[in-house]
Amino acid sequence: MGPRYGAVKLGWPRPQRSSQPMPGRSPDYLPRMPSRSGAPRPASDPRRQVVVVGAGAAGTMAAIFAARHGADTTLVEGSKDGGRKILISGGGRCNVLPMQLDESRYITDSSPNTMRRILRSWPLAEQRRFFEHDVGIALRDEPDLQKVFPASHRARDVRDGLLALADRVGVTRRMEMRVTAVVPDTGRWRVALADGSSLTADAVVLAAGGLSVPATGSDGAGLAFAASLGHTLHPTYPALTPILDDSGRFAALAGLSLTVTLTATSARRRAIATGGFLFTHRGYSGPAVLDVSHVLVRSLGEASAADRARLAVQWAPLDDAAWTERFRPAGARTALAAVRAELPDRLAAALLEVADVDATRALAELRREERLRLVDTLVRGTLPWSSDEGYKKAEVTGGGVSLAEIDPRTMESRLHPGLFLCGELLDAFGPIGGYNFYWAWATGRAAGIATARDAA
Numbered sequence: 526m527g528p529r530y531g532a533v534k535l536g537w538p539r540p541q542r543s544s545q546p547m548p549g550r551s552p553d554y555l556p557r558m559p560s561r562s563g564a565p566r567p568a569s570d571p572r573r574q575v576v577v578v579g580a581g582a583a584g585t586m587a588a589i590f591a592a593r594h595g596a597d598t599t600l601v602e603g604s605k606d607g608g609r610k611i612l613i614s615g616g617g618r619c620n621v622l623p624m625q626l627d628e629s630r631y632i633t634d635s636s637p638n639t640m641r642r643i644l645r646s647w648p649l650a651e652q653r654r655f656f657e658h659d660v661g662i663a664l665r666d667e668p669d670l671q672k673v674f675p676a677s678h679r680a681r682d683v684r685d686g687l688l689a690l691a692d693r694v695g696v697t698r699r700m701e702m703r704v705t706a707v708v709p710d711t712g713r714w715r716v717a718l719a720d721g722s723s724l725t726a727d728a729v730v731l732a733a734g735g736l737s738v739p740a741t742g743s744d745g746a747g748l749a750f751a752a753s754l755g756h757t758l759h760p761t762y763p764a765l766t767p768i769l770d771d772s773g774r775f776a777a778l779a780g781l782s783l784t785v786t787l788t789a790t791s792a793r794r795r796a797i798a799t800g801g802f803l804f805t806h807r808g809y810s811g812p813a814v815l816d817v818s819h820v821l822v823r824s825l826g827e828a829s830a831a832d833r834a835r836l837a838v839q840w841a842p843l844d845d846a847a848w849t850e851r852f853r854p855a856g857a858r859t860a861l862a863a864v865r866a867e868l869p870d871r872l873a874a875a876l877l878e879v880a881d882v883d884a885t886r887a888l889a890e891l892r893r894e895e896r897l898r899l900v901d902t903l904v905r906g907t908l909p910w911s912s913d914e915g916y917k918k919a920e921v922t923g924g925g926v927s928l929a930e931i932d933p934r935t936m937e938s939r940l941h942p943g944l945f946l947c948g949e950l951l952d953a954f955g956p957i958g959g960y961n962f963y964w965a966w967a968t969g970r971a972a973g974i975a976t977a978r979d980a981a
């Protein structure tokens with residue numbers, strides 16, 4: 526598992542707001558010519574210089590809006606092409622947005638009110654319009670899953686479309702160039718690069734992501750930069766991650782999938798999700814598992830083995846009464862036949878075994894305790910689990926930079942004027958279903974617009 530930061534506060538001098546007069550704002554959507562960002566600002570170019578760290582979902586959005594609002598914008602990205610998480614998202618189809626947003630489904634240890642204010646800054650309908658009209662990608666709703674995808678089913682279209690728009694509005698891209706430090710420098714910012722050079726800027730956007738799937742280029746550097754600048758980090762943890770089960774109890778069912786309702790309950794938290802569930806060789810995956818995984822993951826760090834969160838499963842949309850009805854004696858009909866009528870054969874057999882009920886017994890022969898045990902297993906059975914797949918497979922990072930230290934209107938640091946933070950490195954994440962891109966797009970846009978604004 527990758528590093529899990531504790532709540533840290535490190536000292537760093539706060540830069541003073543630049544006393545230099547700032548230019549007036551340029552009109553929206555005005556294409557900008559590529560610039561010489563990073564070089565000392567020539568007297569002939571009075572634009573505000575902005576450096577965005579990380580060309581993922583949030584950073585590319587921030588760069589687009591900074592440039593559109595008149596800033597001389599440089600987007601620095603460690604990987605060759607950027608946006609790697611967009612490419613692998615939604616099974617290669619990129620679930621760009623949810624069809625509807627339920628704000629209550631986001632998780633944060635910061636103030637939920639602050640989080641809601643940020644979420645409302647760029648409403649869903651406007652985000653859709655941006656992708657369809659400005660980026661030029663046709664979107665298609667998938668009502669069954671309540672998700673929005675590109676009509677082409679190609680995540681690459683989203684990534685490439687955003688980078689192309691960034692190019693069109695005049696963002697300068699520095700790819701395959703890691704940022705090694707972000708340092709306040711006499712009222713401005715110095716962004717140190719891996720080749721030993723540095724950029725100077727009036728404003729810096731930290732959009733370097735969290736710790737999830739480090740192979741995509743996000744290895745926690747953004748969190749480390751924020752911590753080094755004195756920001757408080759809520760403890761980070763892998764979220765939306767598959768769950769492992771060492772007991773191997775259901776290993777023979779690997780590959781089987783169905784829709785279930787899961788409830789994860791720890792001493793401090795509870796999460797319920799209805800959706801796809803997949804048995805894997807090592808445990809469980811699928812949207813419902815990922816959506817409740819944070820409760821399990823966090824209980825590992827907080828509880829003794831005995832207090833570990835419980836994972837309960839309702840295998841079918843039937844409650845106690847409905848199953849009891851199905852177990853009424855009916856000739857020679859067996860318990861197995863009754864369960865198989867509602868669930869896949871192999872799972873039905875496995876659950877009878879878990880409930881310690883002989884699959885060949887006729888319903889008429891079942892003792893009351895056996896019937897109750899079986900109903901209990903089917904409606905609220907305990908799923909054994911031992912650990913999680915960690916950041917390697919987690920779709921997002923839970924925890925991160927405290928929202929209390931961010932102005933929710935601008936995403937500007939309350940500790941450092943001219944420093945802006947967005948995307949996954951902030952302390953909030955949502956469930957499966959386009960919620961995490963929604964967060965990245967909204968926070969990236971807000972930061973981008975604000976970087977380019979007139980100095981206060």
Ligand SMILES: Cc1cc2nc3c(=O)[nH]c(=O)nc-3n(C[C@H](O)[C@H](O)[C@H](O)COP(=O)(O)OP(=O)(O)OC[C@H]3O[C@@H](n4cnc5c(N)ncnc54)[C@H](O)[C@@H]3O)c2cc1C
Nearest residue numbers: 579581582583603614615620704734742948949959961962
């Ligand atoms: C497998 C998978 C599937 C997913 N599917 C979906 C989905 O369908 N829908 C959805 O809403 N969400 C999905 N997510 C979540 C979503 O991808 C993230 O929430 C989102 O990408 C976060 O955006 P970000 O810009 O904050 O971070 P990232 O996308 O991680 O981008 C950060 C960027 O910063 C760069 N970087 C890092 N450090 C440095 C440095 N020091 N110098 C320069 N560059 C640096 C990285 O290379 C990277 O390009 C998925 C995630 C995964 C892993």
